[in-house]
Amino acid sequence: MNRRRKCLRKLLEPPKIKGFSPFGGEINENAEPINLLFEEYEALKLCDYDLLTHFQASVEMNVSRPTFTRIYSSTRKKLAKAFVEGRRLNIEGGKVYFDTIWYQCGTCHSQFNNPKMEIPISNCPLCNSQQFVIVGVDAKPDDVKSDTAGICMCPKCGFEQPHEIGSPCMERNCPKCNALMRRKPREN
Amino acid sequence: MRVAITSTGNNLDSTLDPRFGRCAFFVIYDTDTKAIEFIPNPNKEATEGAGPASVQLVAAKDVSKIISGEFGMKIKSLLDSLQIQMIAIKEPDKTINAIIAMLETK
Numbered sequence: 001m002n003r004r005r006k007c008l009r010k011l012l013e014p015p016k017i018k019g020f021s022p023f024g025g026e027i028n029e030n031a032e033p034i035n036l037l038f039e040e041y042e043a044l045k046l047c048d049y050d051l052l053t054h055f056q057a058s059v060e061m062n063v064s065r066p067t068f069t070r071i072y073s074s075t076r077k078k079l080a081k082a083f084v085e086g087r088r089l090n091i092e093g094g095k096v097y098f099d100t101i102w103y104q105c106g107t108c109h110s111q112f113n114n115p116k117m118e119i120p121i122s123n124c125p126l127c128n129s130q131q132f133v134i135v136g137v138d139a140k141p142d143d144v145k146s147d148t149a150g151i152c153m154c155p156k157c158g159f160e161q162p163h164e165i166g167s168p169c170m171e172r173n174c175p176k177c178n179a180l181m182r183r184k185p186r187e188n
Numbered sequence: 189m190r191v192a193i194t195s196t197g198n199n200l201d202s203t204l205d206p207r208f209g210r211c212a213f214f215v216i217y218d219t220d221t222k223a224i225e226f227i228p229n230p231n232k233e234a235t236e237g238a239g240p241a242s243v244q245l246v247a248a249k250d251v252s253k254i255i256s257g258e259f260g261m262k263i264k265s266l267l268d269s270l271q272i273q274m275i276a277i278k279e280p281d282k283t284i285n286a287i288i289a290m291l292e293t294k
Contacts, residue, residue, distance in 0.1 A: 100274075108290060111276040112274060115272060
């Protein structure tokens with residue numbers, strides 16, 4: 001009988017390192033390393049580093065809340081085992097996919113992503129124009145709405161103004177109280 | 189830098205193929221030497237797995253960007269790990285010539 005297929009877990013970005021190894025004391029070099037899956041690493045990060053609740057984290061990873069809790073408890077068991085038994089920890093494997101941020105060029109209307117997350121995009125890769133906006137995180141290019149501009153708002157005094165394509169709200173100041181602006185959340 | 193463009197035919201006046209895995213031809217364009225190469229896609233009639241097989245084909249050509257109409261779920265993660273940029277053009281009647289001209293605008 002086939003096992004039920006696991007649904008894909010969504011990761012924002014892969015971990016920066018490939019694992020940990022213990023030092024000092026009696027280390028059994030022959031012990032099998034513990035294999036922490038990517039999704040388990042992400043669960044730990046969302047829950048204990050970004051301090052999200054299990055429900056919020058499960059939405060981030062695109063799994064149900066009980067599934068998230070199961071992934072998280074397996075993370076803790078593996079970490080505890082690695083610490084207590086002094087075993088190496090490899091972070092690899094798992095049924096995951098990575099989030100892609102899609103941009104849209106304002107000149108040629110093409111959509112593109114940035115595969116090298118550490119280098120920010122400065123020009124449209126097709127027509128070299130500097131007018132582009134983020135159209136969504138892993139939204140399929142087809143269901144992207146045409147009105148991508150939206151509204152900038154001030155979190156302090158509530159002042160609102162239409163978003164200017166190409167200049168991030170986070171880098172602009174509110175004309176009334178000089179606080180940094182934010183994008184107004186979309187109403188769905 | 190090399191760019192792969194999906195094409196419906198094997199000349200510069202043919203239009204962009206909106207599908208990636210089952211496009212008729214791949215155009216490999218080298219932005220440094222201006223060399224253009226047409227490769228027929230062997231996965232055109234494949235029933236499944238056309239996307240990943242096509243990724244292998246173009247990755248072997250050492251491209252850093254792929255221009256097509258849309259990209260499927262299976263190849264997104266593959267292209268991410270290969271660090272190949274995806275560019276989706278939503279105007280299917282664009283010719284290969286026009287796209288190459290756009291790449292050359294500075």
